[in-house]
Amino acid sequence: MFMYRNRLANLIIFMSTILASSFSWSIVNIGEDVELEGYVKAYNIMKNGASLFHDGELTHQRNTAQLEGKYYFLREGQAFNRFSAGPIDEATFTFLARAVYDSAYDIRDSYGVLNDRGKEEYKIREAFVDILMAPLSLRLGRQQVVWGETDNFRALDVINPLDRTWHGTRESWEDIRIPLWMARGIWDIGKIGSFDETFLEIILIPDDFQANKVATQYPRPWAFRGIGLQDEAANSVLIGNTLHDLNVTVIDGAPDERKFSNMQGGFRFKGIWNDIDFSINYFYGFSQTTGVKVRSAGLDNLGAFNTVVETVNPRINVFGVTASFSEDRYTQSVFRLESTITSGVPVSIAPGAPHRANPNGNSFDTARQSVVMFGIDRPTWIPALNSLRTFFISTQFFWRRYLDYNDYYRGSFYDVRPAVVNGSTVPNRFVSVNNDKVDQDEFVITFSASTTYGAAGLWKPLFVFAYDPRSTGAYNKIKMEYLYSKHLVFAAEQHLYWRVSGSDQGPWGLGSYLGESGIRRNETVFTATYQF
């Protein structure tokens, strides 16, 4: 009885704290050492067809509750306000938990076939301890580590994989990075010769490898189903004029995390030289993009085409440098630069490629890839549009190049289509074709502009534009956020995919094919957030 009452008392105390917070603007404090904050968000996405607002259908009704907490258990050398902590100056424990329920799964009958896959998520996403022993600091636990100067494209920001299952990469990456168990240590060095503010950072991921997550089940709204039929899978192979049944066996070849030799890790040396921020980075890990090796393929005695494939995540070596520089006199801009060379990038090789292009005969290779990103940030006055505040304009030019390129490299935009034999479509038989030839050089340009309006800056518009000059595919996002009250934030946004000409998909997931029938990813989004 006593225990029961005690629990009830705890619950009341907790709820009182939450309720009390509704009358203040601040983080919820429990005692002097624990802080809680978070939000509850209702996120509704309607996808539209190629013509805006036509054929709208609700795809997501993602309701998220996120709770973030920090426990200051060691301050100024004293642990738990009692014990001397020796050389440790400060320590905190941080956690971030997320619960998601997508009610679209209960509204849409068509989602029934998904067996609730993607409907719910309950996770302690991050949980780590920070320990400060100047000049050393440690962060131990499940966490995100972000390197590099690039926004929303992967070059050095490859330590945590991405969960692209529910909305591709269109969300804030903070919310879709998959936190990993790792140790992050930093030695604050300071000045060395002409280098200032230097530090050395080492990360170690002993046994937590995860690949990028991509949904493939139809009708999940952001399932990756290539560019052809979205609701059918290939079940046949056409050899000559004969159609054969297709049987695919997949072997999971992901690295065994338990092996000591499968550890991942890296280092970063960062500092300032002549007002230029720079870093030198190295990461030794596994590719989070999964490749496919064909182990065997051929017709059996019954005339079926059997293939055994193994999914693989090869070892990668990522070497990179970054720099940023604030040029205040002539351009009043901040220039950002990031460049990497990565070995071990998995690529597919077209069926029927000659031996020189497919020496292992498994339609799989690893390539070396370089990336150069050049970006400019500029607070810019446009008095005609806003006389009180600047627009923050940020633009990036991103160039990726396959250093060991061959003409038979294929991308991932396969095309499932009805099987046609001798000019006739065969009912219920589908073949997969991959004509997505990879270009040696890939480019994308991004531009974003944001500012605030209203006396207190409560209206926050955002404009985003991404353009692939080779495929001419483009993407626009237009968003308006309104800070309605101390707790309530509303947002409306529109995502649009379009192209200037041609039909090349390009490598980035841009272009009008994403607005067309079947795929349809032009989206209208409404969000209501209660924050505390």
Add this chain to the structure above:
Amino acid sequence: MKKHPHSQLKCLVSRQCLIKTPFTWLVATLLCMPVLSQAGDGQSYQALRDWIDNSRPGIESASPGQHLKLKDRESTLEALIPQSAWKYYFFDDMDMSITASKDYPAPDDWGKNIAADYHLDEDGTLVGFTGGGFPFAEINADDPHAGEKVVWNMLWRPGANDYDMPMVTWLRGESGKLDRVMEYTSTNVTYARGDHSLVPGYEEVKSKQVMEFRSPRDMAGAKDMSIRYVDHHRENSGWLYMPAQRKPRRTLASERTGELMGMDMIREDSMGFGGKIYENNWTYLGKRKVLATINVSTNPEFGGPSQWVPHKARWEVRDSHVILVEPKADDHPYSYRVIFIDAETYWTHWMFAFDKKDDQLLRMNQHFLKYSEDFAKEPPEQAPYIKQDFTKSVGHQVFLHLGQVDINAKKPHATMTHCFTNKREFTAARAKQFYSLRNMISGRR
């Protein structure tokens, strides 16, 4: 026939034309209304200059112990509150508690460790000065560089740095409509200490500051670090850590004229003037006595019809240097800025900035201070989210900034801030670690 340039204006005011073009008249009236209304409030640059020039020595005083109310407006208050502020500071139940003007001694070693070899260059920039005291102990009104010298003293005043400053900021519209409240903490340290740097090897650094937002949640964890350099020509350095990005971003420190985070101030308005001396022309306008909240008992409550201004606070009549600042840049939002800086302590009391478009008041700020030696017997208010030991401030003999009011007269809108400032002495090792780029690569989340 060439049309007379003023014919349109004449047309607007001629009776015939008014009848013919009622719509034009209506539009013109509506367009002019805000300007006329503000002009009627005596908030033009010229009105402030007239107020400065027409001092009334006979009544520029107030008796200690007196409570000044609206009835004292003409007899006392109008002579002691700069005219541009009257519209906000005079209201029905106003109550200003007057205390005797005092001397506030600077730290004992103030001025004893100054490097000897420094000077003003041709654009008014102080060269070779590394702190430890006021660069210009005497201000001569006839000195053509008196304006710059007063502001240099303000920029190097004692107590300008070395504190923990938890803050709460309220953003209010007219009638007191509360739009937003923000909580954040600034921590600041002086590196340049006259004959030495706090952290040996960092002699080029004047001061460093880290500011972190705590609430609301959409801003919580945003963290900014800025470095100011002894060499005034060298632009400040800045980094911003945004939790959503989980990495720091280099910021452009030279953009100082845009409003920040919805607040009614621009970066250049900080403490009256937080920009670059060489980007402005300077004129010394002499001294004026003004009422100032130089040593408040605690963080003042806010009053007035819009709850924009300190109410029931303790005021003191202070001799202030009056400085006129004219930005050189054509695209600067201000035509003139007038700053009232305390003649003894060199802390800013009042700042008024006028719109380049019409020379009417655009922004103003007014500051609340408290002398550290009064912290023991009369401690200021504690921040709502952290308790501090204010006795740490005692003995430093400096002022601590307890807050300010920033008003944008054109919106109109105001930002009121309470600072719960407490002195903090950093060791060299701790400063080096805390104010480092390393500390900016991760944050609250």
